[in-house]
Amino acid sequence: MSRTGTSGARFSPMTRGQLAVLGLLALTPLLDLVFPSLQLSGPMRTVIVYAILALGLNIVVGWTGLLNLGIAAFMAIGAYAFAILTSEVYPFQVGFWWGIVLAGVIGALAGWLLGAPTLRLRGDYLAIVTLGFGEIVQDGLKNLPAITKGTEGINPLPEPMLPLVEVSGETPARWFFIYLAVLALVVFLCRNLEFSRMGRQWFAVREDELAARCMAIEPDKAKLKAFAAGAALAALSGALYASHLSSTGEPSNYDFQISILALCIVIVGGIASITGVLVGAIVVVGFSNVLLPVVTQAMQRAGLSSTGNVLASPDNYKYLIFGLALVLMMRYRPDGIVHARKAVRK
C-alpha cells in the first residue's frame, strides 16, 4: 500500500509541508519584535543560505543518486562570481539581482564543465572527483590573489535590495524577507523539476540505470542536467552567503566541512524530500548558527560561562552534540526527519 504520498495526481506548486515550513520561517522577524535582544533575522538568513545549498545537493544526491562531496566548491564559485560582478573593486557592478542570477548561471556552467568529462564514472570514483574538485577550487581561489584578493576576500558587497522600489534605511527584517522569497522561488522550481519529465528521468536513473537506459533515457544527459542544476543552486546560495557577509570571506570558508554540512542537512532532514531538506536546514544550521550563539550569550549574561572556562562554553559542545545526534538519527530514523525517500512518488 502507498505510504504517505506527497501529492496526488494533480500538480500543485507546493505541498502543504513546504508551505508550512516557509510560513514558519516567515515568522522569524516577528520573534525579533517580541525579543529585540535576540536579533534572529540575521543568523536566520544563514539558515536560508544553507537550505538553498542543500536543495541543490538534494537534486544530485537525493534525486539522481550521485554522491557529490564537493558542493562547497560551487558555493565558492557562486560567491566569488557574485563578488566580482557586484563589487566596486571591479567594473561590472551589475547589482544584487543580476549578481545572484549570473552567479547561478556561472555555477551551472561550472557544474556542466566538471560533469561533462567525469559523470561517466561510477559511484565512489565520481565522489572522489568531486572531492578533488572542492580542494582544487579552494586552492585556485587562494592562489589567484590578483582576481580574488586571496585570503582577504572581496568586499564590501551590496546588500539585497528590493527591485524597482528605492527604500532607504534597509533593515535586517527586509533583507530576511528577500532571502525568504528567493528560497520560496527555489522550492517552487525544485518542486516543478520533481514532478516533471526531468525529475522522473533522475529518479529512474537513481533506481536502476540499466532499466532507465532500456527505456530510451540517456542517463549521461540526465545526470549532467542534475549536476548543473545542483551546481546552479549551490552557486546561488554562495552569492547570498557573500551578500550576507558583505564579503566573500576567505577561500577556506568553502571547505570540505561545508560540503559535509550540506550532506548532513540532506540526510538528517530526509533525503530526496524538499520539505525534509528545509527541515534539515532549520534543525542543523538553526542549532549551530542560531540556537548555540543565543544560549552562549544568555549564559554569559547570567555569568555561567566565560571564555576562560572551556567546559562551560556551549559552543565547544557543538560537534559532540552534532555527532551524537547523527548516530541517534541513523539508529532510530535512518530515512531522516521527514520520511520522503520511502514516500511513493505519484
Add this chain to the structure above:
Amino acid sequence: MSGSLISVQGVTMRFGGLTAVKDVSLDVARGSITAVIGPNGAGKTTLFNAITGVYEPTEGQVLVSGRDPQRQFSGRVIGGVIAAGVGTALFVAVTVRVETLWQAAIIDLYQFQQPFPWLKSVGVFLAALFGGGLWGTWIPLFLGAVLGAAGRFVIWSRTRRTPDVVAGAGVARTFQNIRLFPELSLVENVVVGMDRRLATGFAAAVFALPSALRERASARADALELLEFVGLADKAEDAAGNLPYGHQRRLEIARALASRPEVILLDEPAAGMNPTETVDLMRLIRAIRERGTTVVLIEHHMRVVMGISDRIHVLQYGEKIAEGTPTEIKSDPKCIEAYLGKEELG
C-alpha cells in the same frame, strides 16, 4: 530476409574464453510471436542483451527494420567534436594565464568610478590571449583542442549502440530478474517507459510551463490506460516495489509497451507464475500482438511457448540447433535430445 523486423545476423558473444552465443542468426517477422527456447545457460538472455545493446556483439550484427540502430555519423557529431575542441582549447588557454589576462583587460583599464571602456577591454583581452607566444598561447590551445575533440569523439564512438539508442529505435524489453523502479508508483513506472515519446525540455520542466503540465496529464492518462490493459489499474498509485511478483512482471510489460515499440522482448515472462496467472499472461501476449506489436519471448513454460508462438528458435550451448513452428519443434529429434537427453540404444 528483408521483410523481417529484427534480423540477427551471425551474432557471436564472447566473454574472455567463454563463448556464450555462437554464430546465431534468426529473423523475427513483423506482427509475429516468436519464442527463443533452450536449456538453462543456452545463451538466450545473452542474445537478448546483444539485441538490445546491453552488450556489443563480438561478431555479427543486429538489424531493426533493416538498419543497424546506432548513432549515425552526422553533422551534429562533427559539430559537437569541433565545439568541444574549440571550447576546451579556449578554456585551457585562458586558464593557464588567467591572472595576466585579468590584469591587462580589467585591472589596468579600470579607474574607480570612471566609465569602463568595454570595447577596448575586449580588444586588449583578445590581444593578450593570442599574444602569449608559443608556450603561452599556441601550445595550450593545441593541447586543449586535441583533448576536447578527441574526448568528445571517443565518447561518441563508444556509445554508438547503447541500449537507449536501440530502445529509441522501437525495441522495448523486460528483464529476467525484474528491474522496475521500486520507489516510483505504478503510473510513474509506466510514464518512464513513455519517455521517448515525450517532448518536455528542461526549461519547460523547471518553470512548469502549460505545455509540460499538459503533457504530464496526458502521459498519466495514457499510463492508466496501459495499466488497465495489463489489469493493474486499481493499484496505480502504489509503489512498484510493493507489488506481488506476478503483478511486477505485468507492470514491466506495461512499462515496455508504453514507448509504443515496434517489438517487445519478454525475458521469461511466466517465470514464477501459477497456472491461472500463466493463462492470463498468454491472453495478454496475444492481446499485445493484436495491438500491432511484434513479440519475442524467452520462456521455459512449454505450455506457453507451444500455445502462442508462431515460430520457435531453439538454442543449446550458445548455438541455434533448430527453428520452426511449434509442431515441427515438438517432433524435432535434436530438440527432444536437448531437453530430455538421448535415448540409450541397446
